[in-house]
Amino acid sequence: MPDTGRLLIAGDVGGTKSLLGAYTAGRSAPTLVADRRFENSGYASIEEILSEFIDESKLKDISSLCLAVACPVEDNCGTLTNLRWRIDAEAIAKRFNIAAVSIVNDLVATGAGSLLLTDADLHTLQKGITRQGNRALIAAGTGLGEAMLFWDGKTHLPSASEGGHTDFAPRTPLETELLDYLTRHYGHVSYERCLSGPGLEAVYLFLKSRNMDDGARLEASKITELAFEGEDATCSEALNLFISIYGAEAGNLALKTMSTGGIYIGGGIGPKILKALEGDTFIKAFRAKGRFEEWLSRIPIHVILNQKAALLGAASYAQRNTRSA
Numbered sequence: 001m002p003d004t005g006r007l008l009i010a011g012d013v014g015g016t017k018s019l020l021g022a023y024t025a026g027r028s029a030p031t032l033v034a035d036r037r038f039e040n041s042g043y044a045s046i047e048e049i050l051s052e053f054i055d056e057s058k059l060k061d062i063s064s065l066c067l068a069v070a071c072p073v074e075d076n077c078g079t080l081t082n083l084r085w086r087i088d089a090e091a092i093a094k095r096f097n098i099a100a101v102s103i104v105n106d107l108v109a110t111g112a113g114s115l116l117l118t119d120a121d122l123h124t125l126q127k128g129i130t131r132q133g134n135r136a137l138i139a140a141g142t143g144l145g146e147a148m149l150f151w152d153g154k155t156h157l158p159s160a161s162e163g164g165h166t167d168f169a170p171r172t173p174l175e176t177e178l179l180d181y182l183t184r185h186y187g188h189v190s191y192e193r194c195l196s197g198p199g200l201e202a203v204y205l206f207l208k209s210r211n212m213d214d215g216a217r218l219e220a221s222k223i224t225e226l227a228f229e230g231e232d233a234t235c236s237e238a239l240n241l242f243i244s245i246y247g248a249e250a251g252n253l254a255l256k257t258m259s260t261g262g263i264y265i266g267g268g269i270g271p272k273i274l275k276a277l278e279g280d281t282f283i284k285a286f287r288a289k290g291r292f293e294e295w296l297s298r299i300p301i302h303v304i305l306n307q308k309a310a311l312l313g314a315a316s317y318a319q320r321n322t323r324s325a
Helices: 048-054 089-096 106-114 173-186 197-210 218-227 235-257 278-287 290-295 308-324
Strands: 007-014 017-024 031-039 061-070 077-079 086-088 100-105 122-126 135-140 144-151 156-160 264-265 301-304
Touching: 007 031, 007 048, 007 106, 007 308, 017 048, 031 048, 048 077, 061 086, 061 089, 061 106, 061 308, 077 089, 077 100, 086 089, 089 100, 100 106, 100 308, 106 135, 106 144, 106 156, 106 264, 106 308, 122 278, 135 235, 156 301, 173 235, 197 218, 197 235, 235 264, 235 278, 235 290
Parallel strands: 007 061, 061 100, 135 264, 264 301
Antiparallel strands: 007 017, 017 031, 077 086, 122 301, 135 144, 144 156
8 A cells, every 4th residue: 555644444344244445535525435335244342343454454553543433432332233243442543553443323424524525425305595604414324323412603513312222113004014013013112213234124924914915025226126126016115115214203303403404315215225215205204293394495405325424424434533532
């Protein structure tokens, strides 16, 4: 690897995959010099992935590292919600001899990264009215993440939440049936049980059962594919119900955070179902809040197309850690 000065390492560590990047510090944003995607199923820990990335990329003189992780973070530690890896900043610092190591929630990192994106990195679902104010993120992928970016009058301050694990609230008789079905399977039913890759599969299985469909069980990617091709009515119904619930919960989040600055849809699922999100199902569900329907129509809604937003955000935290060290 060429001599690039002291390096920053950033990571976006989810339940399914980890994306690692090496950066150099930049004036406005860190500059990427190497990155790689890892499938977590092939490794026993994040330390194994870090070791392989550092060795294969021949990284030396690492000054700071920040990992964005899909779980609550306390005392610079966290245990991945959907994988159960324990990630400890102090242990990583000692193993790899890196002075500044930090761990942040993945949606906090996505929020920080979203502030560095360009118009080309976003797809607008609702133009709304552009203005300063709080923003919020909702991101369906392996799980469901939610976060806020509070506006302090000068800048946005990302703040984590575990809103994806709040109680799923049905709005229609069909969604009430879905809640009953999921309750029998899981006990507690959160929004993540509906709004995630496994959630789409659960919605599909519910509709299969309701429609007395004896077809094969399908993964989320196949459900989406068949829905777009119009070859399977149950797949189409599942995707439409998923999108309606997604829009409703995005509207809930906008109200709870007073997100006049916009709602941002992150995660891996949004760009893959963009064509379906552009229909009226998402926006109708987003706005359907009674007396606040008109207020919600003024909120900009953007899909984040750049799948490295969380990685960029983690790199910005790593750069900040270097400056404060």
